[in-house]
Amino acid sequence: MIDRGPFLDREAIDAKLIDQLGYFDEVTQAALERSGTGAELVKSRDYLDVAGHPHRSGPTIAVIYGTGSIQRESSGVDPLMGGASMGSDDMADAFHDAANDPDVRAILFRIDSGGGSAVASETIRRALVKAKQAGKPVIVSMGEAAASGGYWIAMNADKIVAHPGTLTGSIGVVAGKMVTSGLWDRVGIEWGQVSRGRNATIWSPLTPYSESESQRLDNILDDIYGAFVRNVAEARKLPVDSVRDVAKGRVWTGAQAKALGLVDELGDMETALGFAREAAGLARDADVTLQAFPKPEPPWKQALDLLTDRSEVRSLTAVISEFRPILREMGMLTRDPAREILSMPPTGLIH
Numbered sequence: 001m002i003d004r005g006p007f008l009d010r011e012a013i014d015a016k017l018i019d020q021l022g023y024f025d026e027v028t029q030a031a032l033e034r035s036g037t038g039a040e041l042v043k044s045r046d047y048l049d050v051a052g053h054p055h056r057s058g059p060t061i062a063v064i065y066g067t068g069s070i071q072r073e074s075s076g077v078d079p080l081m082g083g084a085s086m087g088s089d090d091m092a093d094a095f096h097d098a099a100n101d102p103d104v105r106a107i108l109f110r111i112d113s114g115g116g117s118a119v120a121s122e123t124i125r126r127a128l129v130k131a132k133q134a135g136k137p138v139i140v141s142m143g144e145a146a147a148s149g150g151y152w153i154a155m156n157a158d159k160i161v162a163h164p165g166t167l168t169g170s171i172g173v174v175a176g177k178m179v180t181s182g183l184w185d186r187v188g189i190e191w192g193q194v195s196r197g198r199n200a201t202i203w204s205p206l207t208p209y210s211e212s213e214s215q216r217l218d219n220i221l222d223d224i225y226g227a228f229v230r231n232v233a234e235a236r237k238l239p240v241d242s243v244r245d246v247a248k249g250r251v252w253t254g255a256q257a258k259a260l261g262l263v264d265e266l267g268d269m270e271t272a273l274g275f276a277r278e279a280a281g282l283a284r285d286a287d288v289t290l291q292a293f294p295k296p297e298p299p300w301k302q303a304l305d306l307l308t309d310r311s312e313v314r315s316l317t318a319v320i321s322e323f324r325p326i327l328r329e330m331g332m333l334t335r336d337p338a339r340e341i342l343s344m345p346p347t348g349l350i351h
Contacts (some may be wrong), residue, residue, distance in 0.1 A: 058287035061276050062098035062107045062136075065292070066091060070116030070124070070149040086113060088120035091153075094293040095127035099134040104291070105280035106137045108273055109157065115148025118173060118224050124153040125231075132158065137279035141272035142166045142263070147251055148173075151262070152228065155235040158279060161272040162254030162263040169257055171232060172249025173224045175217065180205045236261055 001015055012018045022030075032039050068075075068084035075087035098104050109128065115121070128138055140146075140157040147170035154160055162168055184191060184206075195201050202213040209217060229247055233240045238261050246252070246260045257263045265271065274284040282288065 055288055055290040058289055059105045059280060059282060060101075060103040060289045060291050061273070061280060062101070062104045062293050063290050064091070064094045064098065064107060064109050066109060066111045066113060066124070066150075066153060067143075068113060070113055070120045070153070072117055072120045072123070086116070086120075086124075088117070088123035090294065091124045092127035095124075095131045097295070098293045099131035099136050101291075104136060105282070106139065106276045107131055107293075108139050108141060108269075108276045108290075109154070110141045110143065110269060110272075111146045111150055111154055112143030113147075113150035113153075114145050114167075115150050115152070115170065118149065118152070118228075121149035121152040125156055128153065129156050132156070137276070139272050139276040139279060141269045142168060142254065148249075152231075155232050159265065159272075159275050160263040161265045161267050161275065162257060163268060164253065164255045164266050166254035166257070166263075167251050168254055169246065169252040169260075169262055170249055171228055171243065171247035173221050173228065174249070175221055177203060177209075178205055179208050181207065232262075 001017075004011075004015075007015060007017065009018075009021050013021065028041060032041070066086050068086050070086045070088065073087050073089050075090045076085050095107070098107050132138055138157045140154045140160045142150075142154065142160065142162040143166065144163075145167040146154050146162065147167050151168055151170065181191075191206050193201065193204065193206060195204075198210075199213045199216050201207050202209065202216060225247075229240060229243050232238070232247075233243045236243075242261070246262065252260065252262065254263060254266055258266055265275070273288075273290075277284050277286050277288060280288075
């Protein structure tokens with residue numbers, strides 16, 4: 001069946017992958033007919049208003065969401081992958097605020113990340129450890145992935161819960177750089193750089209790694225990898241040699257990770273919430289109030305932020321308009337086949 005896919009609609013029925021073909025309006029009409037006379041469709045918000053919203057009464061458990069690639073400073077959008085990014089400063093602030101909130105009994109940390117910056121990951125891990133030291137138990141719930149840096153920020157939790165198929169582990173470190181000199185050669189732009197030191201250009205995008213720089217990078221990566229392995233061994237109470245055996249950047253499913261001692265239990269976020277209740281000294285089915293950290297801003301503050309962002313956009317547009325004459329002259333230079341060297345025209349920015 002795998003080799004025959006992707007399937008046409010009728011083929012999918014014959015293969016028993018689906019039960020019936022139809023449109024959404026046919027589905028809703030069938031549901032109304034099966035529900036009996038007087039039935040009507042109800043929006044989820046209206047349903048919750050009648051049935052009651054869950055997790056809005058009882059002791060408070062903080063919920064912190066760590067989603068996307070891990071980077072330093074603020075959360076935002078990953079410029080390479082286009083998805084959400086997890087900023088270390090924002091995450092550290094969330095743990096700090098939850099740890100210092102007297103109403104918070106425990107912290108539920110939901111992670112869905114394939115990793116990122118080692119420095120940022122260590123910042124978040126440290127914030128988690130300090131929250132534990134402040135007396136707030138931390139329970140981790142892993143989503144689709146908690147690998148590399150995503151596992152780094154999870155390993156010190158009081159309990160780690162993963163889905164059976166969660167991609168986890170990847171205890172390893174990798175680094176590199178994009179060398180763009182070929183690109184600049186193709187567009188006729190030359191760069192010069194002034195450096196002092198055998199490894200001064202190790203992060204420069206203009207030159208590949210020299211032999212010395214490559215060796216220095218290997219030493220840096222070896223040191224980070226060693227710290228990762230030692231921290232996992234200490235956090236998970238495993239022998240260092242055992243961690244090395246399951247490390248080396250290999251990725252495990254949640255079920256495999258549990259057998260290897262990298263996670264404690266298999267389950268979803270509700271399972272993790274049950275452990276958070278227990279850590280808070282409550283029954284596993286006790287009513288609790290889930291409070292997101294950082295706490296959502298009031299509507300007036302969100303509106304103010306939008307207005308601020310728009311003013312920043314206007315300011316940026318004004319700045320760009322000042323550079324239009326320069327950009328126009330540069331464009332003329334690039335279209336002139338007689339010019340073999342592209343030089344920067346006078347900017348008027350230096351007096």
